[in-house]
Structure formats: structure tokens, C-alpha cells
Amino acid sequence: MSRQANRGTESKKMSSELFTLTYGALVTQLCKDYENDEDVNKQLDKMGFNIGVRLIEDxxxxxxxxRCHDFRETADVIAKKEKYFWENKTKRQPKLYDAVKERGAASRTDASPLLP
Structure with missing residues (x-):
């Protein structure tokens, strides 16, 4: 009984590998369900929008x-909260970031042909 009482207060966490496999399975199923790539992209866009709405509501x-009174105030609030979120995220996963540093892996922006 005490374990169930504690579950409500814990934040739910998921490993990145499980998330990647789940997302891959979802995209694979969408590709099987829809013949056209545009339809798959529309469904993914719709799902992404709904997830974004839920994140903002949360x-x-x-x-x-x-209540924010103008766009600048809204952007400042989001920037402060996102900074806090990502700082906490990197503190929980230092091994991943250290491994990327050691390998000298380039970021996506470094490899992008669209950026100067």
C-alpha cells in the first residue's frame, strides 16, 4: 500500500532507448497504415502539435x-522555465554529454549543409 501512495508524488521517467524504440515503432506503423508520405507527415505533425499543447498545459x-500581457513577457517566461528544465536535464545525464565531448561528435548544426 505504501508503494502505491508514493507513486503519485514521483515524476514519471522513461529511458531514452525505450522512447526511441517506441517512437520508431509508431512511425513504422504509420508508414504501414498510410501509403503516402505526406499523410504520414500530417499525422506526425498533428501528434506533435497535440503533445506540445499538453506540455504547455502541464x-x-x-x-x-x-497571465502574460505581451509577447515579450511570454517569451521571457518560457525562456526562464526552459533554461531551468534543460539545466536539470543535463545534471541528470552527465555521462551522455561527457561521452559526446570525448568522441568529438559534431552537433546537427555543424553538419547542416543549409547553415553557413
Whole structure:
């Protein structure tokens, strides 16, 4: 009984490998269900939009942010909260970032042919 009581207070975590496999299976199934690549992309876009809406709703529900009066104020609030989120994320996964540093792996922007 005490284990179930603690589950409500814990934040739910998922390993990146499980997330990658789940997302890969989802995309594979969409490719099987839809013949046209444009339809697959539309479904992925729709799903991404819905996930984004849920993330924003969760963010607003958990933070004590009042109503923003202009776009600049909205951007500042999001920037501060995102900075906090990513700082905490990198503290939890230092081995991943150290491994990337050691290998000298390039970021996606370094390899992009569209960027100067």
C-alpha cells in the first residue's frame, strides 16, 4: 500500500532507448497504415502539435505564472522555465554529454549543409 501512495508524488521517467524504440515503432506503423508520405507527415505533425499543447498545459498548471500581457513577457517566461528544465536535464545525464565531448561528435548544426 505504501508503494502505491508514493507513486503519485514521483515524476514519471522513461529511458531514452525505450522512447526511441517506441517512437520508431509508431512511425513504422504509420508508414504501414498510410501509403503516402505526406499523410504520414500530417499525422506526425498533428501528434506533435497535440503533445506540445499538453506540455504547455502541464507547464502552466505546475508553475505560478500569471497571465502574460505581451509577447515579450511570454517569451521571457518560457525562456526562464526552459533554461531551468534543460539545466536539470543535463545534471541528470552527465555521462551522455561527457561521452559526446570525448568522441568529438559534431552537433546537427555543424553538419547542416543549409547553415553557413
Amino acid at each position: 507547464f502552466l498548471a505546475r508553475s505560478n505564472v500569471g
